[in-house]
Structures are given as C-alpha cells and as structure tokens.
Amino acid sequence: MSIPLSIQWTDQQLVILDQQKLPHIIEYIELNTIEDVYDAILKLKVRGAPAIGITAAYGLAIAAQRHEPESLEAFHHYVRKDASYLAESRPTAVNLVWALERLLAAVQQAKTVEEAKALLIDEAVKIHQEDEESCRSIGDYALSLLEGQTRVMTICNAGSIATAKYGTALAPFHLGSERGKTFEVFACETRPVFQGSRLTVWELQQSGVDVTLITDSMAAHTIGAKEIEAIIVGADRIAANGDTANKIGTLNLALLAAAYQIPFYVAAPVSTFDLSIENGKNITIEERHPDEITHIGGEPIAPIGTKVFNPAFDVTPGHLITAIITEKGVILPEYDKNISSLLGAHTGK
Ligand code: MRU
Numbered sequence: 001m002s003i004p005l006s007i008q009w010t011d012q013q014l015v016i017l018d019q020q021k022l023p024h025i026i027e028y029i030e031l032n033t034i035e036d037v038y039d040a041i042l043k044l045k046v047r048g049a050p051a052i053g054i055t056a057a058y059g060l061a062i063a064a065q066r067h068e069p070e071s072l073e074a075f076h077h078y079v080r081k082d083a084s085y086l087a088e089s090r091p092t093a094v095n096l097v098w099a100l101e102r103l104l105a106a107v108q109q110a111k112t113v114e115e116a117k118a119l120l121i122d123e124a125v126k127i128h129q130e131d132e133e134s135c136r137s138i139g140d141y142a143l144s145l146l147e148g149q150t151r152v153m154t155i156c157n158a159g160s161i162a163t164a165k166y167g168t169a170l171a172p173f174h175l176g177s178e179r180g181k182t183f184e185v186f187a188c189e190t191r192p193v194f195q196g197s198r199l200t201v202w203e204l205q206q207s208g209v210d211v212t213l214i215t216d217s218m219a220a221h222t223i224g225a226k227e228i229e230a231i232i233v234g235a236d237r238i239a240a241n242g243d244t245a246n247k248i249g250t251l252n253l254a255l256l257a258a259a260y261q262i263p264f265y266v267a268a269p270v271s272t273f274d275l276s277i278e279n280g281k282n283i284t285i286e287e288r289h290p291d292e293i294t295h296i297g298g299e300p301i302a303p304i305g306t307k308v309f310n311p312a313f314d315v316t317p318g319h320l321i322t323a324i325i326t327e328k329g330v331i332l333p334e335y336d337k338n339i340s341s342l343l344g345a346h347t348g349k
Contacts (some may be wrong), residue, residue: 001177001206001207001208002173002207003160003164003165003166003169003203003206003207004017004160004161004202004203004205004207004250005017005160005161005164006019006044006048006051006160006161006162006208007045007051007055007058007128008067009058009124009125009128009149010187010311011031011101012065012121014030014031014032014055014058014059014062015028015029015030015031015214016028016029016031016036016040016045016046016055017046018045018049018159019044019045019046019047019198019199020044020045021170022198022199022202023198023199023201027101029045030126031058031059031062032057032062033062033063034059034060034062034063034082034085036059037055037056037058037059037089038059038084038086038088038089040055041055041056041086041089041090041096042089042090044193047157047162047195048093048157048158048159048161048162048163048167048169048234049093049094049095049096049162049234049235049236049237049268049272050095050134050135050162050163050164050269050271050272051132051161051162051163051164052089052095052096052097053093053095053096053099053127053131053271054099054124054127054131054163054164055126056086056091056096056099056100057099057100057102057103057123057124057127057128058089058124058128059082059086060079060082060083060100060103060120060124061103061117061120061121061123061124063079063082063097064078064079064082064116064117064120065117065121067079067095067113069113071113072110072111072112072113072116074132075113075116076107076109076116077267079103079104079107079120080104081115082315083100083101083103083104085297086100087100090284090286091246091284091286092236092237092274092284092285092286092312092313093236093237094220094236094237094271094273094274095236095269095271095272099127099271100142102123103120103123104125105125106119106120106122106123107119107120112195113231120316123349125223127326128164129164131163131164131269131271131290132164132165132166133166133327134165134216134269134270134271134326134327135160135163135164135165135166135167135168135171135269135327136165136166136171136175137327137328138166138168138171138268138269138325138326138327139167139171139172139174139175140175141325141326141327141329141330142169142171142172142232142265142267142325143172143175143176143181145263145265145323145325145330146172146183146230148229149183149230150183150184150188150229151183151184151226151227151228151229152173152183152184152185152187152228152229152231152232153185153186153187153219153222153223153228153230153232153251153253154169154170154185154186154187154188154196154200154231154232154233154248155186155187155188155189155196155216155229155233155246155247155249155250156188156189156195156196156199156200156234156247156249156250157170157189157195157196157199157200157203158170158233158234158235158246158267159199159200159203159204160174160198160203160207161172161199161203161232165220165275167203167234167268168234168235168267168268168269168325169232169233169234170185170200170203170204170263171267172232173185173204173207173209174207174209176209177207177208177299182210183209183210184210184212184226184264185200185204185209185210185211186211186214186222186226186228187200187201187204187211187212187213187214187216188216188218188249188253188272189221189247189249190213190214190215190216190217191215191216191293192248192288192292192293192310192312193228193288193292193312195247196213197213201213202226205347212226215253216249218254219252219256223256223257223260223262223347224260228260228262228317229262229263229267230257230262230263230264231253231254231256231257231262231263231264231265232265232266232267233246233247233250233253233264233265233266233267234246234247234266234267234268235266235267235268235272235324236313237272237274237277237283238266238268238272238273238274238324238339239274239277239278239279239280239283239318240273240274240275240276240277240278240279240335240336240339240340241251241278241279241280241335241336241339242317242318242321242324242335242336242339243279243280243281243283243315243316243317243318244266244268244280244315244316244318244324245280245283245285245313245314245315246266246313246314247312247313247314247317247328248311248312248313249314249315249330250313250316251314251315251316251320254316254317254320254321257320257322258320263322263323264316264320264321264322265321265322265323265324265325266316266323266325267323267324267325267326268324268325268326269326270326270327270328270343271326273339273343275339275340275343275345280315280316280317281315283313283315284332285311285312285313285314285315286311286312286313287309287312288310288312289294289309289312290306290310290312291306292310293308293310294306294308318333318335318336319333321333321335323337326343328342329342
C-alpha cells in the first residue's frame with residue numbers, strides 16, 4: 001500500500017502521471033516543453049489546484065532554460081510572456097497564477113541570465129516541496145477536527161495526485177491510515193468528468209483506505225442512509241470572505257450538510273486564497289467542452305447538437321462552511337475577519 005504521487009522532478013526532467021488514463025492505465029509521461037505543460041493542464045492530465053501550480057512552475061522553469069537572450073532584460077521579457085501563456089491554461093484555480101507569480105518575483109534577484117535560469121528551477125522545486133509539507137499539516141489539523149467521526153463524504157479528487165503528496169481533503173484519510181485511524185469514505189463526482197470514480201476511489205484504494213463510490217445524485221439519500229458524519233472538500237480559489245470555488249457539485253453537498261446539520265469542511269493551502277477577491281461572485285468559473293456531458297468514452301449519450309451548460313466549478317458561500325483547514329491552522333467563521341488575520345500577507349494572488 002502506498003500513497004500515489006503525480007509529479008516527479010528528477011535530473012531536470014518533469015514527469016507526470018497521466019490522470020486522464022486512470023484508473024486502468026498507469027502511465028507516466030514526460031513534459032519537455034511549455035506547450036506540453038499547457039496541454040497537460042488544459043486536458044486534465046494533471047489537475048487539482050496545487051498540482052496545477054507546481055506543474056506550471058516547472059513548465060515556466062523548463063521553458064526558460066531554452067531562451068538564449070541578448071540581455072537579462074530580454075530574458076525577463078520572455079519569461080513574463082511564457083508566464084502569461086501558462087496562466088491561460090485554466091482560469092479557476094488561483095494556485096496556477098500564484099505559482100507563476102512566485103517564480104517571476106524570485107527571478108528578479110538574478111544578476112545574470114544563467115543565475116536567473118537556476119533560480120527559476122530552485123523556486124519551482126521549493127513550491128513542490130513546500131506543498132507536501134503544507135498538505136501534511138492540513139492532514140494533521142483535519143485529523144483533529146474529525147477525531148470523533150468515521151463516515152465522511154468527499155467530492156472530486158483533492159488528494160495526493162492533486163498536490164505534491166497527501167492532498168488536502170484526502171490528507172486526513174492517508175495520515176489516518178498511517179496512524180491506525182480508520183475512516184469510511186464516500187466519494188462523489190461521477191459526472192461530468194468522473195474525478196471521484198476514476199481518481200479518488202483509485203487513490204484511496206492504493207493507500208488502503210475504505211472507500212465507497214456513489215453517484216452525485218445519491219448524496220442526499222446516502223447522508224441519511226449511511227449516517228455520514230461530516231463532509232470534507234478541497235478548493236480551487238477562496239475569496240476574502242470565505243466563499244469557495246471547488247468542483248461542480250460541491251455547493252450541493254454544502255447545502256445538504258446544512259440540511260442534515262453535519263459539519264462541512266474546506267481543506268486548502270494558503271496558496272488557494274485570493275484576498276484580492278472580496279467574494280465568490282468575482283471568481284471566474286471555467287466552462288468546459290460540451291462533449292464532457294454529451295459523450296462518455298467517446299460515445300454519444302445525448303441527441304447530436306444538444307445545447308449544453310458545463311461549468312467545471314461552483315461557489316459555496318462562506319456561511320455554509322463550518323471551518324477552513326489550512327497548513328497554518330483552522331479558520332472559523334467569521335471569515336472576512338478571520339481569514340486575513342490568520343494569513344496576514346500570505347495570499348494566493
Ligand atoms: O477540475 P479539477 O479536477 O482540477 O478540479 C479539482 C478540484 O476541484 C479540487 O477539489 C481542487 O482543485 C483542490 S485539489 C487539492
């Protein structure tokens with residue numbers, strides 16, 4: 001039993017687990033160019049807010065190694081251009097822009113082009129390593145909150161393969177498994193892109209966690225029938241007032257948690273907060289290709305030409321969230337005050 005990893009950086013080579021092929025094909029692919037990285041993020045070969053940030057950071061560093069500019073100034077220009085290109089790959093997870101901006105800030109210290117190239121790689125590696133530490137810490141805090149609870153529901157995949165290791169919402173299950181605390185996890189997101197069935201179920205099975213798959217429409221019934229005691233989810237962007245964007249269907253679960261009066265936890269690193277955004281109304285929600293809804297495995301399941309609305313994320317208002325679990329500690333309502341006091345200057349963007 002082991003916790004799966006999705007991003008590897010060895011001997012200056014970026015390798016990712018192709019998550020589009022899971023759960024039946026375990027294939028690792030090399031990303032050699034900025035276009036490879038853009039394409040991998042766009043096509044969900046690598047996904048999950050922190051993993052997108054880490055991969056984009058490596059992508060920017062890889063692209064920079066190829067530039068042979070006439071001056072340091074010209075180099076900065078190319079790197080900024082590359083960062084803007086990568087930032088366009090997916091719009092909702094703020095970790096993407098956060099990671100790219102961290103590299104752009106780090107590279108300012110360089111005195112030569114060679115130094116700048118090395119700094120970019122160092123900073124990407126740092127982001128990767130720090131994310132693993134953050135997720136471990138989130139897992140510790142989440143384990144304390146879930147001390148008296150065993151049956152927990154989650155949605156999508158906010159797991160090890162969505163981060164450097166451990167995950168956010170799934171971190172307490174992995175750490176619990178290492179420490180002898182058993183959970184019964186109920187996993188959703190069977191549409192539009194099967195992140196629960198293909199990814200979370202696979203990941204938790206790999207590390208020996210008890211996991212049961214349900215379809216999203218079964219959540220309300222299952223909370224009652226299986227006496228679910230808490231819901232824990234990840235996040236793609238958290239506004240200053242606690243409003244949280246996460247995989248489509250998260251809002252449904254938050255409303256159900258309120259109706260059943262069970263806790264609804266959001267688990268996310270500091271890099272997922274965007275204090276430049278006052279509330280969730282200003283979060284850009286990615287809309288994806290209609291084929292994700294009209295087709296399964298390439299086969300049409302709706303009349304050809306059917307009109308489709310396919311938002312990839314929704315926004316859960318802060319008032320439905322019992323607590324936000326970060327690597328720096330647990331944030332309780334009132335979020336507009338408590339988020340900024342815990343995070344200080346550390347914000348996603
Ligand atoms: O479309 P995805 O798979 O990138 O969506 C992922 C999620 O919504 C996750 O819950 C979120 O990014 C947090 S990952 C730790």
